[in-house]
Amino acid sequence: DTAVSQTPKYLVTQMGNDKSIKCEQNLGHDTMYWYKQDSKKFLKIMFSYNNKELIINETVPNRFSPKSPDKAHLNLHINSLELGDSAVYFCASSQVGRTPGNEQFFGPGTRLTVL
Amino acid sequence: DAKTTQPPSMDCAEGRAANLPCNHSTISGNEYVYWYRQIHSQGPQYIIHGLKNNETNEMASLIITEDRKSSTLILPHATLRDTAVYYCIALTGNQFYFGTGTSLTVIP
Numbered sequence: 069d070t071a072v073s074q075t076p077k078y079l080v081t082q083m084g085n086d087k088s089i090k091c092e093q094n095l096g097h098d099t100m101y102w103y104k105q106d107s108k109k110f111l112k113i114m115f116s117y118n119n120k121e122l123i124i125n126e127t128v129p130n131r132f133s134p135k136s137p138d139k140a141h142l143n144l145h146i147n148s149l150e151l152g153d154s155a156v157y158f159c160a161s162s163q164v165g166r167t168p169g170n171e172q173f174f175g176p177g178t179r180l181t182v183l
Numbered sequence: 184d185a186k187t188t189q190p191p192s193m194d195c196a197e198g199r200a201a202n203l204p205c206n207h208s209t210i211s212g213n214e215y216v217y218w219y220r221q222i223h224s225q226g227p228q229y230i231i232h233g234l235k236n237n238e239t240n241e242m243a244s245l246i247i248t249e250d251r252k253s254s255t256l257i258l259p260h261a262t263l264r265d266t267a268v269y270y271c272i273a274l275t276g277n278q279f280y281f282g283t284g285t286s287l288t289v290i291p
Contacts, residue, residue, distance in 0.1 A: 111281040124278060158226050172279060174226030
């Protein structure tokens with residue numbers, strides 16, 4: 069069973085379009101995250117949600133809007149896609165407070181290509 | 184969060200121990216040291232973490248110096264499947280800030 073899953077795995081789209089990436093975790097965790105990994109392989113946190121509430125937004129353009137319908141899902145909607153949005157997006161989850169710092173489980177990633 | 188510095192790349196012969204160093208000289212007393220790795224095109228994978236004491240699990244050992252300013256991740260018998268980028272992170276709270284990591288290549 070996949071712990072953290074993302075769909076789609078690949079997404080190719082035109083500049084200016086709006087797209088969504090879905091993430092689901094079956095670990096019972098209360099916190100979910102979105103990371104962006106650019107072409108230089110630098111992995112940077114974008115958002116963190118705890119119990120469906122946003123707790124971190126790391127200087128991400130407001131074209132990016134996370135949506136958490138429940139604790140097991142954190143979707144990422146991107147409006148007016150730009151060339152610079154091309155990257156691999158990773159979803160992750162953790163159980164805050166279980167252990168100090170907690171271990172994050174990552175999904176397989178979604179490779180977004182904007183043409 | 185404390186900044187960590189790692190060598191950009193390392194090689195290791197298959198079957199030998201891989202020792203990956205990390206400097207975190209500004210680490211504070213409540214910051215844990217976490218290690219993750221990312222095998223090509225996959226999501227990062229948790230390896231091990233520690234605060235003060237050395238730690239060992241089925242994947243690796245973590246040696247933290249007494250002053251906590253540096254640590255070493257040890258893969259005791261490296262295999263080709265251990266080829267990956269290894270990230271050392273000093274963590275406070277729940278936010279991971281990944282650096283550039285060390286690209287480890289295990290050579291047959």
